[in-house]
């Protein structure tokens with residue numbers, strides 16, 4: 001039986017991944033509305049990926065016979081000035097998730113819960129990949145000197161997001 005402290009953190013992470021899925025869905029909706037189809041596709045796919053993260057932790061908790069509580073999920077922000085704001089919002093969110101995952105790893109290690117430590121290692125690698133992914137997007141924006149302005153650069157960024165391999 002896992003310690004209550006770990007159970008609480010895992011339950012919070014289930015809810016956080018659900019929230020993340022909704023954030024990305026909202027970002028996709030914003031892009032659809034702005035006529036940015038490539039970006040909308042990218043964020044829609046990412047929303048589904050977050051849902052898979054939630055399922056993964058849900059399954060682990062179920063395997064460990066831990067109670068799971070789906071709480072009220074906050075509504076994600078809806079207002080963004082431009083595509084660069086959207087990208088920055090996503091990146092900042094990933095940094096928060098990385099901190100939460102690291103905290104689960106740290107707590108599991110301190111409590112000598114090596115089963116959870118082993119389980120959460122997949123998420124540590126995943127967060128690394130997600131930060132690399134957003135790093136590529138930010139670096140592309142910097143190369144193009146894209147700050148959210150309309151015009152040809154916006155089209156290039158939208159297409160870049162459409163073609164990005166998220167797996």
Ligand code: FEO
Pocket residue numbers: 017020049050053094097130
């Ligand atoms: Fe589930 Fe993008 O972290």
